[in-house]
Amino acid sequence: MLNENIKAIRKAKGLSQAELASKLNVVRQTISKWEQGLSVPDADMLITLSEILETPVSTLLGETVTEPKTADLKVLSEKLEIINLQLAQKKATRRKIFHGLFILLLLVTVAIFVILILLNSPYLNWNYRDPETSVIGVAFHAFEWLFVRLMPFAVLGAIIGIFLTRKRG
Amino acid sequence: MLNENIKAIRKAKGLSQAELASKLNVVRQTISKWEQGLSVPDADMLITLSEILETPVSTLLGETVTEPKTADLKVLSEKLEIINLQLAQKKATRRKIFHGLFILLLLVTVAIFVILILLNSPYLNWNYRDPETSVIGVAFHAFEWLFVRLMPFAVLGAIIGIFLTRKRG
DNA sequence: ATTGACCCGTTGCTACAAGCAACGCAGATT
DNA sequence: AATCTGCGTTGCTTGTAGCAACGGGTCAAT
Numbered sequence: 001m002l003n004e005n006i007k008a009i010r011k012a013k014g015l016s017q018a019e020l021a022s023k024l025n026v027v028r029q030t031i032s033k034w035e036q037g038l039s040v041p042d043a044d045m046l047i048t049l050s051e052i053l054e055t056p057v058s059t060l061l062g063e064t065v066t067e068p069k070t071a072d073l074k075v076l077s078e079k080l081e082i083i084n085l086q087l088a089q090k091k092a093t094r095r096k097i098f099h100g101l102f103i104l105l106l107l108v109t110v111a112i113f114v115i116l117i118l119l120n121s122p123y124l125n126w127n128y129r130d131p132e133t134s135v136i137g138v139a140f141h142a143f144e145w146l147f148v149r150l151m152p153f154a155v156l157g158a159i160i161g162i163f164l165t166r167k168r169g
Numbered sequence: 170m171l172n173e174n175i176k177a178i179r180k181a182k183g184l185s186q187a188e189l190a191s192k193l194n195v196v197r198q199t200i201s202k203w204e205q206g207l208s209v210p211d212a213d214m215l216i217t218l219s220e221i222l223e224t225p226v227s228t229l230l231g232e233t234v235t236e237p238k239t240a241d242l243k244v245l246s247e248k249l250e251i252i253n254l255q256l257a258q259k260k261a262t263r264r265k266i267f268h269g270l271f272i273l274l275l276l277v278t279v280a281i282f283v284i285l286i287l288l289n290s291p292y293l294n295w296n297y298r299d300p301e302t303s304v305i306g307v308a309f310h311a312f313e314w315l316f317v318r319l320m321p322f323a324v325l326g327a328i329i330g331i332f333l334t335r336k337r338g
Numbered sequence: 339a340t341t342g343a344c345c346c347g348t349t350g351c352t353a354c355a356a357g358c359a360a361c362g363c364a365g366a367t368t
Numbered sequence: 369a370a371t372c373t374g375c376g377t378t379g380c381t382t383g384t385a386g387c388a389a390c391g392g393g394t395c396a397a398t
């Protein structure tokens with residue numbers, strides 16, 4: 001265990017046995033023996049080794065040290081990520097809804113306009129002595145009157161809305 | 170350092186040198202030598218010692234272990250706090266807007282009702298031979314007809330909305 | 339192909355110190 | 369006084385850590 005850890009961490013640091021030996025004032029073969037488990041560094045050397053390798057003695061010895069703080073940090077980090085994701089999705093969804101609504105408004109307005117053109121104000125030829133026909137005729141006339149005046153604003157507003165809510169790369 | 174730590178922690182655990190020696194399968198004098206710094210336990214014995222004393226090797230060796238992760242945790246915690254604050258403010262703003270809209274709806278509805286009462290259906294006395302008057306008269310009548318039927322729902326809805334969006338301590 | 343550089347594992351040997359056994363001291367209790 | 373508990377010190381033996389030497393593998397340059 002200790003031997004394997006010394007070897008793994010030394011390599012992770014990009015040091016050769018000779019380089020590590022030089023830093024610890026021992027010969028290279030001593031490092032080799034440690035790594036093969038043929039000998040064990042004494043306590044003082046363990047401390048110096050941990051400093052050179054920037055690794056706690058506990059880790060070198062293979063002692064399991066629980067770090068609850070790392071776990072807490074990880075949990076927090078993941079939750080922050082989820083929150084950010086949800087906020088982004090909410091925003092995207094809202095944009096899509098408005099985009100669709102503006103497109104619908106434009107299509108409906110144009111469709112009604114086309115239908116009115118095709119119908120060509122049929123109420124002008126109706127028999128206004130019939131009370132029902134009279135009321136409907138007037139309502140139709142009022143609607144047509146209103147629509148013609150509001151249609152430009154609706155079309156313009158829809159086009160601007162579509163532009164502002166388009167999906168941006 | 171190591172010798173002092175072994176002595177202090179052994180005593181803190183309420184163990185005599187003989188008791189600790191028995192648990193480690195060494196003679197008592199060996200413990201005494203460790204504590205006086207006359208000899209040093211080897212690496213395997215260090216691990217066993219840390220287990221018996223329930224103290225990490227790092228602590229026995231007097232090694233300082235820095236915890237940068239605590240700083241990271243603090244930064245994350247503060248960011249979470251900011252996000253929560255922003256979400257709460259957004260919610261409060263939305264509540265205020267709807268509250269205002271419901272109040273406006275109520276006031277406008279009541280105002281129109283009062284005006285209609287005061288006007289007392291004036292279109293009944295108009296001259297319907299004039300085409301413009303005829304159209305406006307019918308529109309007025311239709312509006313009045315609709316308003317009288319929708320007003321209860323509007324008032325009730327506005328009152329409920331005002332209640333639900335009131336500011337809560 | 340050969341040579342040199344780099345890296346690492348294994349063996350033999352010496353010196354050192356860890357751990358055992360013995361001795362002794364101090365304080366508290368009977 | 370004697371006994372018990374706890375601990376420090378000394379002398380000795382044994383095991384092994386570390387040094388020096390030997391050797392093998394891989395890669396790049398000539």
